[in-house]
Amino acid sequence: MIRFLLPIGLFLSACGAAQTAAPELGTSSAIGTMVVGNKGEATVSFVDLASGEERARLETGDQPHEVAISPDGTRAAVVSYGGTTIDIFDVASATRTETIDLSPNARPHGIVWTNDNRLIATTEGSGTLTVVDLSDNDVEAVETGQDVSHMVVVSPDLSRAYVSNIGSGTATVIDLENGRKLRDLPVGAAAEGIALTPDGSELWVADRDGMKVTVFDTETFEIIAEIGVGLGPIRIAISPDGSRGFTSNYGDGTVTEIRGSDHRVTRVLSISDGVEAAQVTILFSEDGERLYVAETGTDTVAELDVASGEVLRRIDVGRQGDGLGISPVVIETD
Known part of the structure; x- marks a missing residue:
């Protein structure tokens, strides 16, 4: 653990103290509910996107780092990174309906809810990728053979999963149809942020310590591009139309925009107030017009207007809000 945690400590000493930005007020045309895993207090927040108001906050398992929304938008899955479970919540009623135990697989982190009703999660503590068939809660796992398997994305045809190993x-490339590992792709010092283009043809992986993004062709596994980005790129999000991608740069509170067509950096936007904001997860709205940025150090989520690059508002959530999911469902009122 010392190996990959050390650079974050270096960010803190290198960047110095920063003042937390005051929350910006505003409303949004967004409709639906944002689900936020508050890893510092073992809760999950349900936020009405139109008003920015937190409508409910519920208990979860230990360290709820990441969130996945069901394909129909009605449920949210929240991992317990400090344990072995995944909690399932009904969004409309903001209630926990089920807890799935992945034992002996441990420390679930990155998670995807697939269109064929499976949960696919990295289980870092056991060095596995765990697959849960929600029709019968059958649990199967594939060993990655790598150290600190942290985040996962799944191809549009559901045939493969790609796991970043910090x-x-x-x-790591995993054949989901046959439940076996295919190969490992070299990225750099600390591969963490990971994303696929909407058509599944390109895999983007961020080297957090090397301050770069490597783009792979998913047919040949050849490197298409290597792109220098900001300090500590910890997450990647690609727009729904594939025209652009953003890295969340933990070390300086910026996001770097990369054009999808030629992999060139087009903008670097200052979103959070330096490293003390502890900027981590980023997530596009379904229409690609907004980018949500989790600021775990200030217990807020910034809403970015992608076209202008302006922060429209900051939404208050629980302590160290990190994992994000957006559902089109609006929470029921009394």
């Missing part, structure tokens, strides 16, 4: 500096 400690090994690689991305």
Whole structure:
């Protein structure tokens, strides 16, 4: 653990103290509910996107780092990174309906809810990728053979999963149809942020310590591009139309915009107030017009207007709000 946690400590000493920005007020045309895993207090927030108001806050398992929304938008899955479970919540009623135990697989983190009703999660503590069939809660796991398997994305045809491994500096390719590992792709010092283009043809992986993004062709596994970005790129989000991608740069509170057509950096936007904001997860709205940025150090989520690059508002959530999911469902009122 020392190996990959050390650079974050270096960010703190290198960047110095920063003042937390005051919340910006505003409303949004967005409709639906944002679900936020508050890893510092073992809760999940349900936020009405139109008003920015938190409508409910419920208990979860230990360290709810990441969130996945069901394909129909009605449910949210929240991992317990400090344990072995995944909690399922009904969004409309903001209630926990089920807890799934993944044992002996441990420390679930990155998670995807697939269109065929499976949960696919990295289980970092056991060095596995765990697959849960929600029709019968059958649990199967594939060993990654890598160190600190942290985040996961799944191809549009559901045939493959790609896992970023921080400690090994690689991305693992897993055949989901046959439940076996195919290969490891070298990325750099600390592979963490990971994303697929909407058509599944390109895999983007961020080297957090190397301050770069490597783009792979998913047919040949050849490197298409290597792109220098900001300090500590910890997450990647690609727009729904594939025209652009953003890295969340933990070390300086910026996001770097990369054009999808030629992999060139087009903008660097200052979103959060330096490293003390602890900017982590980023997530596009379904229409691609907004980018939501989790600021775990200030217990807020910034809403960015993608076209203008302006922060429209900051939404208050629980302590160290990190994992984000957006549902089109609006929470029921009394």
